[in-house]
Each structure stands twice: as C-alpha cells, then as structure tokens.
Amino acid sequence: MKIALLGYGKMGKVIEGIAIQRGHSIVLKVTSQDKNYNLADVDVAIDFSTPESAVDNITNCLMNNVPVISGTTGWLANYNKMVELCHKKNGAFIYASNFSLGVNIFFELNKTLSKLMKGLPQYSTSIKEIHHTQKLDAPSGTAISLANDIITNSEYKNWTLETPKNNELGITAKRIENVPGTHEITYESSVDTIQIKHTAHNRDGFALGAVIAAEWIVGKHGIFTMKDVLNIG
Numbered sequence: 001m002k003i004a005l006l007g008y009g010k011m012g013k014v015i016e017g018i019a020i021q022r023g024h025s026i027v028l029k030v031t032s033q034d035k036n037y038n039l040a041d042v043d044v045a046i047d048f049s050t051p052e053s054a055v056d057n058i059t060n061c062l063m064n065n066v067p068v069i070s071g072t073t074g075w076l077a078n079y080n081k082m083v084e085l086c087h088k089k090n091g092a093f094i095y096a097s098n099f100s101l102g103v104n105i106f107f108e109l110n111k112t113l114s115k116l117m118k119g120l121p122q123y124s125t126s127i128k129e130i131h132h133t134q135k136l137d138a139p140s141g142t143a144i145s146l147a148n149d150i151i152t153n154s155e156y157k158n159w160t161l162e163t164p165k166n167n168e169l170g171i172t173a174k175r176i177e178n179v180p181g182t183h184e185i186t187y188e189s190s191v192d193t194i195q196i197k198h199t200a201h202n203r204d205g206f207a208l209g210a211v212i213a214a215e216w217i218v219g220k221h222g223i224f225t226m227k228d229v230l231n232i233g
Contacts, residue, residue: 097141
C-alpha cells in the first residue's frame with residue numbers, strides 16, 4: 001500500500017517503520033505546518049496529528065476518496081460532522097482512541113467487568129491513566145472510552161477529573177516522562193479490591209494496530225471501529 005502519514009511526530013515515525021517492515025511505502029509525510037498537500041498517489045492515510053489539525057486532515061481525505069485512519073484525540077466535538085461527511089462521500093473512516101490490539105481487548109474486559117459489577121453499590125469505581133509529558137490532552141482518549149463504557153453499565157452519570165461527587169466516575173490523569181501509556185480500573189469496597197490494568201511498554205503496539213487497521217479498510221466503505229478490524233465484541 002501507499003500510505004500518507006498525517007502527523008510525523010514520534011508516533012508517525014514508529015508507524016513509518018512498522019509499515020515499511022510490513023511491505024508498504026510511505027509516499028507522503030504531513031506535519032502541522034503543511035496545509036496544502038496532494039493525496040493523488042495515496043491508497044490510505046493514517047492521521048496521528050494534533051487536535052487542531054485532525055478535522056482538516058480527515059476532511060481532506062474524505063473529500064479526495066482516500067480511506068483514513070485517525071488516532072488523534074481531543075477533536076471529538078466534530079466527530080459527528082466527519083461521520084456525516086464520510087457517508088455523504090461514501091468514504092471509509094476509522095477513529096480509535098487507541099489502536100493497540102491489547103488495549104482493544106482491554107476495552108472488552110472493561111465492558112464485561114462493568115456489567116458484572118452492576119448492582120453492587122458497595123464497590124466504588126475509579127480510573128487512573130499515566131502518559132508521557134508530551135501528551136496534549138487529559139484525560140486520555142482511552143480513559144474516556146473506558147469511562148463511557150463503565151457509565152453505560154452502571155449508575156454513574158458522567159466522569160470527572162475533579163473529586164467525584166454523587167454519580168460521578170473519578171479519573172486520575174498523570175503525566176510522567178517516558179511513559180507510553182498505562183490504564184487501570186479499580187473497584188474498591190471495604191472488604192476487597194478488584195483491578196484490571198493495561199501497561200504499554202512502548203509505542204509499537206499502537207503503531208502496529210494502526211497499520212493493521214489501514215490494511216483492513218482499503219476497499220471498504222463506511223464508519224468502522226477496531227472491533228470491526230479485530231472481529232471482537
């Protein structure tokens with residue numbers, strides 16, 4: 001495949017290496033300074049840019065009939081607009097808060113555990129996430145996805161980074177140098193604690209999942225998720 005990298009920071013460089021290892025070529029590298037770029041020779045685009053650039057990047061791909069994979073977080077207020085544009089242009093689009101294969105399995109574990117814990121009010125629930133100091137958003141998109149799945153299966157109404165009040169699910173977000181990403185779900189009562197945790201050792205897992213998603217989406221039309229790519233859930 002001929003791949004465009006929309007965003008060429010640390011993640012973009014790791015994706016480049018893995019894509020080349022899997023026999024693909026990188027035909028375009030776009031940074032935040034590049035506003036006008038040509039997608040004519042591109043089979044699929046992978047967007048790991050910035051919250052300020054993501055919508056323009058995704059729009060450009062859909063307008064030019066290029067399937068696009070986006071792992072950029074912090075822009076989701078405009079997600080429905082991208083869905084509408086994708087349908088209008090009969091395009092192909094995957095957004096994931098986390099492309100790691102392990103994290104997507106962790107998402108399913110989180111959903112299952114939240115369903116099992118429903119109706120057990122003696123347990124309080126909390127989320128902790130830790131990322132590198134260069135991460136632009138807090139909490140992470142992954143933590144928000146985990147929180148929303150818990151809220152769907154519980155009495156919690158919303159999540160908060162502040163001290164949680166009634167019906168609020170507390171998220172703790174920490175930024176520590178050189179931490180690729182850790183997410184921990186805790187259910188705590190007066191008699192015991194239940195925890196599930198995912199720890200990334202490097203960025204390779206995120207990059208591999210994005211490339212696999214890019215391989216999968218070529219030739220398809222519609223809005224998809226990593227559950228479609230991995231055939232899980």
